[in-house]
Amino acid sequence: MTEIVAPPAMREALDSHDWDRIEELWLEALDQQPIPTLELLEVRRMMWKAGKKTLAMTLLELLAETLEATDDAHGALAALRELIRLADRADSERLERLLRAFSAIRRESPSLDAVIDRYAPTESRHPLEELETMETWLNHDVGTVVEVQGQGVGRVTEINLKLENLKVDVGGQRPVSVPFGAVTRYVRVLPEGSFLRLKVEDPETLATSVANNPGSSLVHILEGMDDPADVASIKNALDGLLPSSGWTSWWTKARKNPRVLSSGTGSRLRYHVTGSAEDAAEALLADLKSAGPRERLKAARNLGQRGRAEAAQAAEILAQGLDQLIGNDPGLAWETADLMAALPGGAEAADRCRSELAESGLPLRVLSGIREKASRQGALEHFRGARAEEWPAIWAEWFLHEKSSPMLDHIARQLDQSGASEALDTALETTFRNHLKHPAQFVWATEAVTETDAPEVLRRRLRPSLLEKIPDILSRREFSDFRSRGKGLLEGGKAAIRLILEQASPQQATRFAQRLVRIDTIDPSQLRLVEQAARQANGASTPEVEVVLFVATGAAIKAKRAELKELLEHEIPKTLKGINAAAAEGDLRENFEYHMLRDRQELQSARAAKLQEDLGQVRTLEPGAADPSKVNIGTVVAFDQASGASVESLTILGAWDADLENRIFANGTDLAKSLLGHKVGDTVTVEGTETQIAKIEPWPQ
Secondary structure (H helix, E strand, O other): OOOOOOOHHHHHHHHOOOHHHHHHHHHHHHOOOOOOHHHHHHHHHHHHHOOOHHHHHHHHHHHHHHHHHOOOHHHHHHHHHHHHHHOOOOOHHHHHHHHHHHHHHOOOOOOHHHHHHHHOHHHOOOHHHHHHHHHHHHHOOOOOEEEEOOOEEEEEEEEEOOOOEEEEEOOOOOOEEEEHHHHHHHEEEOOOOOHHHHHHHOHHHHHHHHHHOHHHHHHHHHHOOOOOEOHHHHHHHOOOOOOHHHHHHHHHHHOOOOOEEEEOOHHHOEEEEOOOHHHHHHHHHHHHHHOOOOHHHHHHHHHHOOOHHHHHHHHHHHHHOHHHHHHHOHHHHHHHHHHHHOOOOOHHHHHHHHHHHHOOOOHHHHHHOOOOHHHHHHHHHHHHHHOOOOHHHHHHHHHOOOOOHHHHHHHHHHHHHOOOHHHHHHHHHHHHHOOOOOHHHHHHHHHHOOOOOOOHHHHOOOOHHHHHOHHHHHHOHHHHHHHHHHHHOOOOOOHHHHHHHHOOOHHHHHHHHHHHHOOOOOOHHHHHHHHHHHHHHOOOOOOOOOOOOOEEEHHHHHHHHHHHHHHHHHHHHHHHHHHHHHHOOOOHHHOHHHHHHHHHHHHHHHHHHHHHHHHHHOEEEOOOOOOOOOOOOOEEEEEOOOOOOOOOOEEEEOHHHOEHHHOEEEOOOHHHHHHOOOOOOOEEEEOOEEEEEEEEEEOOO
16 A cells, blocks of 8 residues: 655645645645645644644645535545544534535445435434445445355345345355345455456456466456465356366466466465566566575476576576585485476586486485486486496386386386396395385286286286285275275286186185175175185186176266266355355244255265265276177167067166166166076066077177
């Protein structure tokens, strides 16, 4: 806020207590256009402080009369406020003038007359307090575009002076009700031209601007934010203006605007806007100079994106601390050198740094300090070129420390293809023997062991003894980060099922299934598949039925995902807004609508949770993929009509695809289960009629 100061001539007269000169200058100021009202009010304050109260009041009254005569209602209101505040008693004539000035300013407000009638400042003992209350009401009058904290943006649709609340239409089923006492805390009047205001007043033009000018639109959004904004707030501002499918492309372009800066990392990442691109570059340069060693990487990238000159500055600053990093944090030194190599003027220092680190006797210390995978892989390749005799040992030793599956796969394949399979075998032996100490390596190896193109030294480890260790992935705390991948090992074709069906003894298969039963986080469908494989390994004579607990067609899965999205993004938020609005109406004990909405929200949340659970378990049923040698899920079954029994063909699909009118039955129904596993020529009972299966065909879609 700009500080208001007295004009120099008046300041000089005040300092010398030349009151005649003050009066003369005051009268001259009243002839100016516009009248410097705020400066004169500051002079009045200084006169009052100097003890010239009577003269100050006389000049202030003269100012008010002049402003009224020139129809400057805003200035007149300010002067009259001061007169009334400083007077010993309320003057009815001044109060009438105050109300006239106020009414002139607010003449376009729909609720002006009602507010004046309600608060009657000319009759009040505290007229200025009443005036402030009136201003608050009319600042939020009907039609005003506002943002309600936690609810959204919309227009005020009603102000109720008796109940002392106002209602805002934010697009829900009913307006949000806000008590008057909470208005200044939770309702923000949006200024003219702000992004959120235009979203209400002219959404079509704003949507066009958002699509055509991502960078300018992002600046527009951030300029309207009181504080730096996170990505969620920015996306929320764009809701209804930008399709969700276009967000990634829009955001990539928008954040390149040179006025946009970011701060923080991860969940604390925030964006704000500077006055100009030059201001942004200066701020980024200051951030880089003050940043710590690790934070310097991000700051240098941000500055380097501004242009070639800024990138050269970033390289120069990074180079200044490189020698110290080599000794203190060689991994960070390597990452810094990688960044410098891409900046103007930084390649020479970067090459020198990497050569020095590659020739050092501590390659593991270098690698363990590199956080970025691409940089770590580059370091491995650099060691390979610089230390031709030692690199297999370095790579194999690093294998036991690497956590990334793609990197583990790269290391294993490179060692194998380069004739260093012995070094790989040694690393694998350590991994399988001490699997609790090397969880990332063990999980990767157990996943890769069934791949046909995996290194031979790895495929040889697909042995029944592995069944003793796989349950640890699903139960031991050392593998807490790998639970979902551990469950994947229980799927058809993966390590567990392959071992049970191909190599394990009946006792090993049974023991493995029994261990899994005691782990309550395993999906029932996976447990059932393992138990079926174990029974087969034990030679149990069961029908060869394709056991799939939960299947659905691609179209059905797509429809359920759409339903879940609608619930999470629209229906549940809409209900929550309704709950908040209903809660604001008063006593919840007899608020029928509140309880109704609460019940609806519970049902919606339960439905969403069930859909999420089902979508996590469902398997896609592809058309034409079922085995027609027997009745399976995904087959169409035709019956013999020559026997005199007229039974129409039927299809067996999953529960989400069942359609009794079109004779599509869910695989869990009694009818479907009675047919599954039967072949052409078998006699079956369908809907109370005994008939024979004449034909089995894959479901064609």
